Amino acid sequence: MxxxxxxxxxxxxxxxxxxxxxxxxxxxxxxxxxxxxxxxxxxxxxxxxxxxxxxxxxxxxxxxxxxxxxxxxxxxxxxxxxxPNTNTHHHAICSTCKKILDVFEDFSPHVKLPDFFKKDYTVSGFQISFFGTCKECN
Amino acid sequence: MxxxxxxxxxxxxxxxxxxxxxxxxxxxxxxxxxxxxxxxxxxxxxxxxxxxxxxxxxxxxxxxxxxxxxxxxxxxxxxxxxxPNTNTHHHAICSTCKKILDVFEDFSPHVKLPDFFKKDYTVSGFQISFFGTCKECN
DNA sequence: ATAATAAATAAAAATGATTGTTAATTACGG
DNA sequence: CCGTAATTAACAATCATTTTTATTTATTAT
Incomplete structure (x- = not known):
C-alpha cells in the first residue's frame, strides 16, 4: 500500500x-x-x-x-x-483470541514443492499460517 | 480418520x-x-x-x-x-478452478519462527498454502 | 463559478452459507 | 418389545456479503 x-x-x-x-x-x-x-x-x-x-x-x-x-x-x-501489506509475508494466528501477527521471515529458499509436482502444478507463491497461542493468552 | x-x-x-x-x-x-x-x-x-x-x-x-x-x-x-486426513500436510490451490491438491512434503525442519518470536508466541503447528495453477488449467 | 453527467453513496432488499429450534423419528439399554 | 434420550428433517433465523435502486456528489466542460 x-x-x-x-x-x-x-x-x-x-x-x-x-x-x-x-x-x-x-x-x-x-x-x-x-x-x-x-x-x-x-x-x-x-x-x-x-x-x-x-x-x-x-x-x-x-x-x-x-x-x-x-x-x-x-x-x-x-x-x-x-x-495493507501486500508484500510476501506470513501470519501467526492465536487459537484463543484469533489475533493475527505478521511474520516477515523469508522461507522461500526452504519451501519448495517436490519435483514431481512440477508436471501437475505451477506455483506462483505460498502462504504460511502458524497456529498457536499468543503471549497474552498464554 | x-x-x-x-x-x-x-x-x-x-x-x-x-x-x-x-x-x-x-x-x-x-x-x-x-x-x-x-x-x-x-x-x-x-x-x-x-x-x-x-x-x-x-x-x-x-x-x-x-x-x-x-x-x-x-x-x-x-x-x-x-x-479426513488429519495428519500434518499442506495444500496447493489452483487460482483458476479452486481445486485443492495435497502436499505431503515435511517442511518442519525448515519452517521455524525466528527466535525473537518465542517470547510472543507458542507455535503448535503450521500450514502452508501454495497458490498457483493446476495442470488442467494451464 | 455553474451545469451536465457519470460515478459513488446510502438504504434497503436479496443471497448464500451456516446455525438454531422444534416436533417427529429412531437407536439402543433394560 | 418398551421407554427414553439422542438424532433427525423441516423450518426459521442469523450472519457476512452482494445486489439493487434511487439519491447525492466529484469532476469535466461550459
Missing part, C-alpha cells in the same frame, strides 16, 4: 473519484497491522463519518483489492480480513 | 448413536482427497439417502470434527472445506 497521494493518482488514472469515504478507508488501513475485517473498518470509519454505509466499506475494500492496495484473506474464520 | 469400525467404537464411547446418516457421511469422507464442502458432502449422501437434510450434514461434520475425525479449513473461499 502506498501513500495517499499515490492512491489519489491511481484512482484518477482509473477514472475513479476521490471521495472522503475512500480516503478515510485508506487511512484506516494505512500501516494497519491488525488485519481488520470489513466490520472493523466500518466501525473505525463510522467514528469520523457516522453516515457511512456498510456497502461503501465493502465496495471500497473490493476496489482497493482490485487496485492491488490491499490483500484479502481468510483464516479459519467466517469473515474476510484485509491487509 | 480411521476405519468405520473405529468410528463406531468412538461414537459408542461418547454415548453417541450409530446412525445410517453418520456412517454414510463418514464413508463419503473416507479416503476422500477432494476437500469437499458441506454441500459437496450433502450431494453425495443425498444420492443414497434422498431424504437426508442439510442440518444433519452440518451437525455430523461438526461431530466428526470434535471427535478429531476430520479437519475443517477455509482457503480464500466463502465456504468451509473438510479433510
Amino acid at each position: 502506498e501513500t495517499i497521494e499515490k492512491l489519489t493518482k491511481t484512482l484518477r488514472s482509473h477514472g475513479m473519484k476521490i471521495t472522503p469515504q475512500r480516503l478515510m478507508i485508506f487511512k484506516v488501513l494505512e500501516n494497519n497491522t491488525s488485519h481488520p475485517s470489513a466490520e472493523d473498518v466500518y466501525k473505525r470509519v463510522k467514528k469520523v463519518y457516522p453516515a457511512v454505509s456498510f456497502t461503501t466499506i465493502y465496495k471500497t475494500l473490493e476496489t482497493l483489492r482490485t487496485l492491488g492496495e490491499v490483500r484479502e484473506f481468510t483464516i479459519d474464520d467466517d469473515r474476510k480480513h484485509y491487509d | 480411521e476405519t468405520i469400525e473405529k468410528l463406531t467404537k468412538t461414537l459408542r464411547s461418547h454415548g453417541m448413536k450409530i446412525t445410517p446418516q453418520r456412517l454414510m457421511i463418514f464413508k463419503v469422507l473416507e479416503n476422500n482427497t477432494s476437500h469437499p464442502s458441506a454441500e459437496d458432502v450433502y450431494k453425495r449422501v443425498k444420492k443414497v439417502y434422498p431424504a437426508v437434510s442439510f442440518t444433519t450434514i452440518y451437525k455430523t461434520l461438526e461431530t466428526l470434527r470434535t471427535l478429531g475425525e476430520v479437519r475443517e479449513f477455509t482457503i480464500d473461499d466463502d465456504r468451509k472445506h473438510y479433510d
